[in-house]
Amino acid sequence: MDLLVVLSIEALRAVASLALISVGLAIIFGMMRVINLAHGEFLMLGGYAAIVATKAGVNIWVATLLISPVVVGVIGVIIERTVIRFLYGRPRDTMLATWGLSLFLVGLATTIFGNTTEGISAPAGSLQVGNYHIAAYSLIIVLIAAVVFASIWAVFRHTRYRLIARSTMQNPDMAAALGVNPPAVYAATFGIGAGLAGLAGGVMAPITGIVPTIGAAYVAKAFITVIGGGPAVLAGTVSASVLFGAIDQIITYLSTPVIGEVALLAAAVVLLRFMPLGITGRFFRRAS
Numbered sequence: 001m002d003l004l005v006v007l008s009i010e011a012l013r014a015v016a017s018l019a020l021i022s023v024g025l026a027i028i029f030g031m032m033r034v035i036n037l038a039h040g041e042f043l044m045l046g047g048y049a050a051i052v053a054t055k056a057g058v059n060i061w062v063a064t065l066l067i068s069p070v071v072v073g074v075i076g077v078i079i080e081r082t083v084i085r086f087l088y089g090r091p092r093d094t095m096l097a098t099w100g101l102s103l104f105l106v107g108l109a110t111t112i113f114g115n116t117t118e119g120i121s122a123p124a125g126s127l128q129v130g131n132y133h134i135a136a137y138s139l140i141i142v143l144i145a146a147v148v149f150a151s152i153w154a155v156f157r158h159t160r161y162r163l164i165a166r167s168t169m170q171n172p173d174m175a176a177a178l179g180v181n182p183p184a185v186y187a188a189t190f191g192i193g194a195g196l197a198g199l200a201g202g203v204m205a206p207i208t209g210i211v212p213t214i215g216a217a218y219v220a221k222a223f224i225t226v227i228g229g230g231p232a233v234l235a236g237t238v239s240a241s242v243l244f245g246a247i248d249q250i251i252t253y254l255s256t257p258v259i260g261e262v263a264l265l266a267a268a269v270v271l272l273r274f275m276p277l278g279i280t281g282r283f284f285r286r287a288s
Contacts, residue, residue: 006132007253013138015245016145020203021218022225023148023237024196029226030233031165032189034084035091037098039222040215041105042194046072046201047210048113054120060206061123065144068202069195076194077187084190085183102215109212119209137206144203148196153234165189221261224268230278239279244268 025039036042046068053063083101087094124136156162165185168175172182201210208214225244229236247267252260275281 005129006134007249009129009134009138010253011246011249012142014249015241016142017200017204018221018225018245018248019237019241020141020145020148020196020200022222022229022241023152023233024193024198024200025222026193026226026229026233026237027196028190028193029223030231030236032088032169032186032193033091034088034190035095035098036193037095037219038079038102038105038215039197040217040219041102041109042072042076042197042215043201043204043218044109044210044212044215045075045105046198047205047208047214048109048118048201049198050202050205051118051120051210060120064202064205065199069199072198072201073191073195075198077191079194080187080190081183085186088186106212106215113212115212117209117211120206122206135207141203141207148199149234149238156234221264224265228268228271228278230275230280232280236278236280243271243279 021043024042025036028034028036028039049068049071050060050063053067054060058067079101083097084094087097122135122137124140126133127136127139164175164180168180168182168185175185176182221244225237225240228244229238229240244264244267248260248264250260251263271279
């Protein structure tokens with residue numbers, strides 16, 4: 001029974017982590033139709049922002065939950081204004097540009113931080129479940145993910161932002177005629193997506209450590225989750241994260257982490273074979 005509780009907590013942590021890693025990409029890709037291959041590097045930058053701030057004496061919670069998303073969000077706005085704004089409606093060019101941006105950010109981080117793993121200690125200590133110990137930080141990650149998704153849902157549900165953003169992406173000229181500032185909406189949406197990736201990096205830094213090439217380990221999972229989830233940003237990300245995160249964690253427990261990731265990819269291939277529009281495209285057509 002104790003082992004089952006521990007495994008359940010670890011499965012929840014895996015699902016929450018995958019959801020946090022993917023939601024920023026879901027906003028950028030799902031709402032803006034921008035294929036951002038530098039998403040993993042935004043996560044990496046968020047991790048380094050948390051590490052640098054913590055080592056400079058900033059409280060770890062401020063560093064991970066505030067500094068990381070703000071720093072990467074600002075970087076995202078700058079990138080959107082200087083690079084992405086010229087490539088809307090040109091998906092192949094956007095892929096090439098963000099791939100080049102990814103290589104640039106990896107090289108820049110390697111020059112500044114070196115090619116060694118940097119990290120910070122996980123806060124909150126450990127919990128004892130019978131004869132087993134589990135990091136309390138695992139439960140905190142679940143709580144952070146829940147708060148993030150509840151906040152995004154509240155914004156989508158109770159403000160006009162989602163309507164304004166979608167209408168701007170679909171018909172910027174009409175939106176401008178109605179008084180909306182399309183460039184500001186583009187920059188804000190891309191910045192929010194980048195900031196959420198930075199938040200994920202800051203949250204993951206205490207348990208994974210950060211190295212300049214860490215983004216490559218997450219970007220594929222994020223794209224698989226977003227595409228598998230379908231067109232609804234929140235419902236798709238949550239449903240795909242639950243499915244893929246649980247499969248990854250279960251297979252990892254029964255075998256190895258490598259086999260777990262292979263199982264995740266196989267599950268995504270099977271899912272898209274039978275549900276080309278993703279989970280929400282098939283079951284939750286009216287979800288957010």
